[in-house]
Amino acid sequence: MVETQVLLSSLVIFLLVCISSARPPHIVLLVADDLGWNDVGWRNPQMYTPNLDKLATSGVILNSSYVQPVCSPTRNCLMTGYYPYHTGLQHGVVQDDAPGFLPANFTVLPQKLKELGYVTHMVGKWHLGYCNWKYTPTYRGFDSFMGYYNGAEDYYTHNVGTGYDFRFNKDVYHPTEGEYSAQTFATRAIDILNSVNPQNDSLFLYLAFQSVHAPLEVPERFEKIYAHIKDKDRRLYCGMVSALDEAVGNITAVLRQRGFMDNLLLVFTTDNGGPTYLGANNLPLRGAKTTLWEGGTKGSAFVYSDTLLNQTKYLNTEIMHAVDWFPTLLHVAGGTADPGIDGKDMWPTISDNKPSARTEFIYNIDELDHSAAIRVGDYKLIEGSPGKYNDWYPLPKVEEDLRLDESDKYQVDDSSAELKYRLFLITEDPTEHFDIAEKYPVIVESLKQRLAEYKKSLVPANYPPPDPKSNPKYYNGTWSPGWC
Template identity: 75%
Template sequence: MTGYYPYHTGLQHDVIHPSIPGFLPANFTTLPQKLKELGYVTHMVGKWHLGFCNWKYTPTFRGFDTFTGYYNGAEDYYTHVRGDGYDFRFNTDVYHPADGEYSPNIIAQRAITILDEVDPRNESLFLYLPFQSVHAPLEVPEKYERIYSNIHNKDRRIYCGMVSALDEAVGNITAVLRKRGFMDNLLLVFTSDNGGPTYSGANNLPLRGAKTTLWEGGTKGASFVYSDTLLKKTKYLNTEIIHAVDWFPTLLRVAGAAPDAGIDGMDMWSTISENTTSPRTEFVYNIDEIKKNAAIRVGDYKLIEGSAGAFNGWYPLPTVEGSLQAGWTGNNTDHAIDTSDEYRLYNIKDDPTEHFDIADKYPDVVEKMKQRLAEYKKSLVPANYPPPDPKSDPKYYNGTWSPGWC
């Protein structure tokens, strides 16, 4: 949304929980704000999760012309309740017509309504659709779960059904894009934001770890880009180094503008559209001064400082017998933090599954990586993670999660 690493925005320690007055600071310009300067209409449908304790941190104050969705990071897919509060809005108003409707269907229906109201011949559109799927809690209409009746593990069965429901929703939106003529000059980006939660139906094999960790299984995401007209090279697998912060300058490049100087993101349009070599040779996974851990990638090497987080094994797909494949180990119920080594070093090109810590074998590489990490740490913005504020309680806002308490 900004082109900056979390440790440069103060959001590196944890996600923004409902009662915590955390937020993306207002001094950071967002992608929709930049696109509005270029004359785009900007719409958002789905999950915000960048702070809501004050109205100025909510979507329609951060560059979006309209917002339909929820402020928090997770909620019930049907009731749209998180804890003691209802959380679904249309712009700034509580949106109760969403009651009982499955979240992906609401998002798709609203997206289609927006597409019907925009003239692709005369208007430039940025439509941001952060779907709730396939985030916990695991919920899906039964017809999608039945597709995977051969899967005996219920969590995995529901998870797969959620993927199918999401796929159908995206397909319905894409059909309208084509019918209304948007495809003549459109770039469609579909991307994940982190690895899967193996404790909630997901699977990252053969990668190590899970969501919330610094392992590849927790941080490596999949994306695809589609366009009828804008890509010079198509139908290929891009294996270059691209970071999530790179979407900001890349999409601005496609729109015809340059990002502000000094951001962490890099323009990847040539890399994506032509399969040229990535200009990026290194990146920061995260730097968390509260957890006292960090990880960086430089070339083929990855350095982890401190604990990489819980869920540090290799988690197999569940079987009927609940047995594990030989060589793949891990306990999805074990939340213990492994702090056995201060530094770990992996060659991600040769060992993408992070089986072999080579820190003792290459102490000179470790030292160089430590020096590079120290350079990155110099620009760290202290984590903004205050304690929960009782003024956030939904009982003060007619049973809803609402701005107005920070």
């Protein structure tokens, strides 16, 4: 009888282990804002980011992970698996006072994950439209949302322009007075972790930090870490990076304490390159946020897992793009993306270091600026102006670092005007020092034709003018939905 009970108990334990191992893994997607290529400790030892460094070096560093030049377009990629020029978000960002948005006909990542049984929570910056409730997070698959709708705000007061912008779900919310947003977001993330049973539920947590976007604000204790830096902007910016790192460390500590790490994939990425004009460092890459140069589009990223990665502790150099996270994370969750999206499943590349499923990608196609860029194999072609910051910016920055080069004359309003083309052998010249367009006209023509094929499916940019109905004065001083 005793032996039978022991056998039954062992069988129950075995079945529970099998059920647990079959349960879809937890997914935590951490997005930093405006983090420069050279602003992380695993690449630049002058940066104090011990928590991020430990995760990155123990996981897989993604050294050729591309993003869009600015905020909203990258968030669009993560949520939909489509390039921005297929959703109308290819030009600039969603403005506070204009009715821009990610169209509601796109099924976004949390909606797909909920179909697979996930609980879904979002913390932080949305920046994909809010003029109508249907464009806001809790109407797009998230069980909860704490954060702000717009692109930037004060880290302490949560004011932007003439209004206040902070929500808990649909309600206007006021965090603890004087609390820094990285701490606010970490605390909320930890509350979510404490509310979820890691053995029974599969969690998707999307934490889009405000850090390290302007305004340059940080508690003094973080600024003091970099007291040796004379340039104030750079000193503040670096302090903001370390504040972000501490928040990540606090969150990952709870992930481990509560047992999430037994079955979890953690993804970290920036949304675009660093704004060198506001203290960031993209060296040795060329350019800055807002540009089509590598400094604006090559993002610091890594993945970490205790159990899901077959190879770890290495530098992955295979190319991938932000649109690829959508099908990749669905694969990890046990689902599949709808056919026809731009993203590709990169799980074999990430987990086993296999060759990338991607041989080309679009940096952007912006018909309003008459600019675009494409990568095909080893080559990168830029059409029109790469943007306003065209140099390699040393630190500390000086006024001459922000000069515009002759490319800006190609930022034309007349679509019939002749465009300039630049060609780079990006695998051998990742810092874009040598334009070889004149030397290889056949390759230029080939890439132009390939770019033209992509342009055939372009959706016109949705970049509307400001709407006075958005004014916070009509909503008790708060940026609020209800005006489109």
